Amino acid sequence: MYATLFVSLYFEVFLLITFFEKSESSSFAALPAFTPEELPTVAVFIPCWNEESTIVGTLNSLLALNYPKEKLEIIAVNDGSTDNTLAVLKTFESHPQVRIIDKENGGKHSAMNAALSFTKAEIVGCLDADSFVESDALLRIVNHFVSDKDVAAVTPTIKVFNAQSAMQVVQRAEYGLSVFMRNALAHMDSLFITPGPFSFFRRSVILEVGPWRHGHSTEDLEMCLRLQENHKKVTNEPNAIVYTKTPKTTHALFRQRVRWTYGFLKNAIDYRYMFFNPTYGTLGMLVLPMSLISLFSAIFLFSSLIWNTLVFIIQELVRFQTVGLTAPTPQFDIFFINTSVILSIVIVLIILTIVLMGIGKKLAKDSFISYDVPVYMALYGFITPVWLITALYKAVMNTGVRWR
Amino acid sequence: MRTTPWTKYILAFLITAFIFITAIIANNFFNAKRVDQIRSIEEGISIDILSLETQFELLQEQSCKNISEDSILSRELDTLANKLSFAEAQLGADNEEVLRLKRHYSLLEIKDLLLMQKVSDKCNLEPIFLLYFYSNVKGECTDCKRQGYVLTELAKEYPQLRIYSFDYNIDLSAVETLISIQGIQPELPGLVINDVPYSGFQSIEAIKEILPELATLATTTATTTEKTK
Numbered sequence: 001m002y003a004t005l006f007v008s009l010y011f012e013v014f015l016l017i018t019f020f021e022k023s024e025s026s027s028f029a030a031l032p033a034f035t036p037e038e039l040p041t042v043a044v045f046i047p048c049w050n051e052e053s054t055i056v057g058t059l060n061s062l063l064a065l066n067y068p069k070e071k072l073e074i075i076a077v078n079d080g081s082t083d084n085t086l087a088v089l090k091t092f093e094s095h096p097q098v099r100i101i102d103k104e105n106g107g108k109h110s111a112m113n114a115a116l117s118f119t120k121a122e123i124v125g126c127l128d129a130d131s132f133v134e135s136d137a138l139l140r141i142v143n144h145f146v147s148d149k150d151v152a153a154v155t156p157t158i159k160v161f162n163a164q165s166a167m168q169v170v171q172r173a174e175y176g177l178s179v180f181m182r183n184a185l186a187h188m189d190s191l192f193i194t195p196g197p198f199s200f201f202r203r204s205v206i207l208e209v210g211p212w213r214h215g216h217s218t219e220d221l222e223m224c225l226r227l228q229e230n231h232k233k234v235t236n237e238p239n240a241i242v243y244t245k246t247p248k249t250t251h252a253l254f255r256q257r258v259r260w261t262y263g264f265l266k267n268a269i270d271y272r273y274m275f276f277n278p279t280y281g282t283l284g285m286l287v288l289p290m291s292l293i294s295l296f297s298a299i300f301l302f303s304s305l306i307w308n309t310l311v312f313i314i315q316e317l318v319r320f321q322t323v324g325l326t327a328p329t330p331q332f333d334i335f336f337i338n339t340s341v342i343l344s345i346v347i348v349l350i351i352l353t354i355v356l357m358g359i360g361k362k363l364a365k366d367s368f369i370s371y372d373v374p375v376y377m378a379l380y381g382f383i384t385p386v387w388l389i390t391a392l393y394k395a396v397m398n399t400g401v402r403w404r
Numbered sequence: 405m406r407t408t409p410w411t412k413y414i415l416a417f418l419i420t421a422f423i424f425i426t427a428i429i430a431n432n433f434f435n436a437k438r439v440d441q442i443r444s445i446e447e448g449i450s451i452d453i454l455s456l457e458t459q460f461e462l463l464q465e466q467s468c469k470n471i472s473e474d475s476i477l478s479r480e481l482d483t484l485a486n487k488l489s490f491a492e493a494q495l496g497a498d499n500e501e502v503l504r505l506k507r508h509y510s511l512l513e514i515k516d517l518l519l520m521q522k523v524s525d526k527c528n529l530e531p532i533f534l535l536y537f538y539s540n541v542k543g544e545c546t547d548c549k550r551q552g553y554v555l556t557e558l559a560k561e562y563p564q565l566r567i568y569s570f571d572y573n574i575d576l577s578a579v580e581t582l583i584s585i586q587g588i589q590p591e592l593p594g595l596v597i598n599d600v601p602y603s604g605f606q607s608i609e610a611i612k613e614i615l616p617e618l619a620t621l622a623t624t625t626a627t628t629t630e631k632t633k
Binding site: 006009010013014017018021188281282285286315318319322323326335336337338339340341344345348 | 408412413415416417419420423424427428430431434435438441487490494549550553554556557560607608
């Protein structure tokens with residue numbers, strides 16, 4: 001227990017030190033001023049599988065991007081949809097910037113590769129068909145490719161679009177934490193996911209390391225690990241903002257997170273030689289091992305909590321069986337306040353997590369004062385381990401996971 | 405590929421270690437305060453018992469009018485027991501300081517018991533004494549938890565019932581002598597109800613059957629009922 005808490009606290013402290021160091025800023029707060037000639041050609045891929053309800057919004061947000069029209073092409077790939085997606089896409093067919101590919105269903109990676117073979121653009125990226133971008137997002141991302149020839153990939157800041165259900169509100173807080181994590185990991189050159197919504201790549205680099213792979217249903221994670229394996233630079237632009245529709249129900253969220261965790265575990269096995277390997281810098285020596293340890297720590301802490309709760313319930317049942325229903329005697333005395341080391345460290349960890357979340361929200365220009373943070377703190381600790389355990393089981397049994 | 409300088413790993417380690425050490429020092433500080441508080445309560449009870457003994461010896465028969473069955477320190481002993489049990493959970497049952505406080509507490513209980521018996525004889529009071537012997541050794545007393553629930557409920561229902569609990573394995577000759585005098589068997593939980601020893605778990609109903617006079621004691625429930633009438 002002490003070791004688990006020490007390791008978790010160490011990682012949070014390490015991330016905070018890295019963030020506050022900021023010896024070399026990776027973000028461009030001001031909008032870059034480039035002439036159209038200086039800007040590279042860009043292609044945005046939209047893999048679509050049954051996206052008839054959201055694809056129009058996604059396409060319109062891309063068409064509204066602040067980027068020279070002659071340098072931006074949008075390639076929508078209908079990946080064997082069984083709904084009306086293709087018909088909706090065809091309404092954009094006449095638009096000069098939009099290309100439409102219709103193919104049999106083969107998974108997101110196959111849709112990305114189909115689009116890749118269709119373009120000669122210097123910079124390529126993806127926007128999931130349930131996401132929308134701010135108009136200056138692409139310009140801010142491209143700025144990194146223009147300013148630093150070593151940059152191979154750039155990730156954006158992802159925010160939850162129109163959170164309505166309790167689960168979406170919880171995810172809004174969680175995405176705030178992710179914004180911090182992505183930024184801090186970029187400072188350490190240790191990003192290991194280029195998320196589906198609006199991550200961009202230098203096409204020449206993709207051709208060099210190879211096209212997208214299935215990657216155990218997490219092609220974004222596999223591609224980033226492959227880039228890191230090949231010592232390519234992956235960075236983050238916190239001011240490039242993309243909004244994504246998040247799962248509305250607990251069941252949908254559970255399925256998504258099982259897929260993500262399963263993908264991480266299986267890719268961790270595939271890329272196991274990167275763990276504790278100094279060749280891969282901080283990513284290999286700290287970030288990847290810590291991500292795996294955190295997963296098992298969460299399962300361990302959750303199991304302890306469940307065990308203690310069960311012991312308490314059994315005790316109360318025995319009490320009820322022995323003396324019947326009894327009213328507790330309320331008493332307050334500071335003598336009985338628990339000051340154990342474990343509880344104190346857990347409180348410090350919770351406070352630090354809230355601080356990290358606050359920094360993330362500030363980076364994403366969100367208000368920190370929101371009810372989503374307490375809801376997140378109250379709920380997530382209990383539901384996260386459930387999908388971690390499920391994903392671990394599926395990974396061990398090699399069952400595979402489905403997208404939806 | 406960027407490599408983090410080893411100084412940053414060490415700095416993060418030092419900060420984490422500092423937070424851990426601070427938590428440990430703070431916990432030790434609060435535990436020391438708790439031990440001090442328990443010691444202070446024990447000293448207070450000790451002085452009170454000594455004072456009562458002296459007062460009783462000085463005034464002899466005349467003192468009876470000033471002494472009722474619940475005038476002695478049972479409530480303070482209960483508070484002490486709760487705090488001692490919390491300290492035991494925080495510091496560990498094997499902690500030397502906890503064991504010392506527990507031995508002192510057991511001695512105070514025995515002194516209170518003896519004094520109360522003396523007072524009862526001289527003043528014709530009829531308090532009900534219940535001695536409870538338990539064990540914290542794993543596997544030695546599977547029913548001690550349940551017996552504890554029963555006695556807690558009885559104490560809540562009948563505040564005048566005088567319950568004294570003793571750790572069967574405590575390293576204290578006075579308790580060993582008490583165990584021997586009362587004829588407590590190693591099959592725990594062990595109870596002594598008005599000088600008669602009982603082995604094994606006793607339910608509320610069983611204890612009420614052994615002690616029909618409990619019915620004559622005022623109960624907290626009865627008091628509440630009286631007030632609502």
